Amino acid sequence: AQSVTQLDSHVSVSEGTPVLLRCNYSSSYSPSLFWYVQHPNKGLQLLLKYTSAATLVKGINGFEAEFKKSETSFHLTKPSAHMSDAAEYFCVVSDEGFQKLVFGTGTRLLVSP
Amino acid sequence: SAVISQKPSRDICQRGTSLTIQCQVDSQVTMMFWYRQQPGQSLTLIATANQGSEATYESGFVIDKFPISRPNLTFSTLTVSNMSPEDSSIYLCSVVGFQESYNEQFFGPGTRLTVL
Numbered sequence: 001a002q003s004v005t006q007l008d009s010h011v012s013v014s015e016g017t018p019v020l021l022r023c024n025y026s027s028s029y030s031p032s033l034f035w036y037v038q039h040p041n042k043g044l045q046l047l048l049k050y051t052s053a054a055t056l057v058k059g060i061n062g063f064e065a066e067f068k069k070s071e072t073s074f075h076l077t078k079p080s081a082h083m084s085d086a087a088e089y090f091c092v093v094s095d096e097g098f099q100k101l102v103f104g105t106g107t108r109l110l111v112s113p
Numbered sequence: 114s115a116v117i118s119q120k121p122s123r124d125i126c127q128r129g130t131s132l133t134i135q136c137q138v139d140s141q142v143t144m145m146f147w148y149r150q151q152p153g154q155s156l157t158l159i160a161t162a163n164q165g166s167e168a169t170y171e172s173g174f175v176i177d178k179f180p181i182s183r184p185n186l187t188f189s190t191l192t193v194s195n196m197s198p199e200d201s202s203i204y205l206c207s208v209v210g211f212q213e214s215y216n217e218q219f220f221g222p223g224t225r226l227t228v229l
Contacts, residue, residue, distance in 0.1 A: 032216060034217075036220075042222070043205070043220050043221065043222040043223060044156075044205070044220040046217055046218075046219075049216065049217060051216050090155060090156070094216075094218075099144060099146070099161065099209060100158060100161075101146075101156075101158065101207075101218060102158075103155040103156045103157070104155060105154075105155045106154075106155050
């Protein structure tokens with residue numbers, strides 16, 4: 001069975017500093033991995049996805065993530081945080097049919113001025 | 114991408130009653146999914162709804178509590194039956210995309226349910 005572990009429940013950064021949200025996965029096959037963002041009282045939005053193509057994946061709003069098989073990690077990064085990045089971020093793994101999604105517990109990103 | 118709407122967007126209900134949540138998609142899709150997000154928690158898959166067949170429920174979820182209908186390829190409903198305060202959650206539907214988005218899931222805005 002697939003699973004993901006988000007290592008931090010909260011991450012606090014200052015505006016303009018780098019963002020790192022950590023995610024480790026477990027899968028019995030080559031996984032498909034996603035990062036979703038949920039702003040307060042808003043729906044879920046897909047930031048980026050990895051589906052066995054390039055290991056460095058670029059997403060929307062300047063975010064990117066690197067798939068590292070040797071470390072079973074898929075950490076999300078952004079060079080410079082913006083106040084509008086404050087939200088809940090979910091690391092997600094899917095089954096081979098891209099149907100059953102397993103969500104991590106989420107990381108709340110706080111951005112201070 | 115798919116555009117998904119849900120009704121109602123939020124509701125406050127009394128324990129023991131039932132609420133039916135509607136999910137409408139702007140395109141025909143084979144599978145629709147229902148998730149629950151309890152307060153401060155992550156999302157958990159409740160069931161997969163196929164048109165023309167019974168929904169498939171995940172462990173811990175049963176049809177008597179969460180009956181699902183899927184009358185056509187663009188619409189589904191989830192009923193939360195005999196509600197208790199523990200059912201207070203956000204309920205979301207989702208669909209798998211198509212063409213270049215075949216490996217993505219798109220989510221509706223969610224229905225925020227409070228049970229008193």
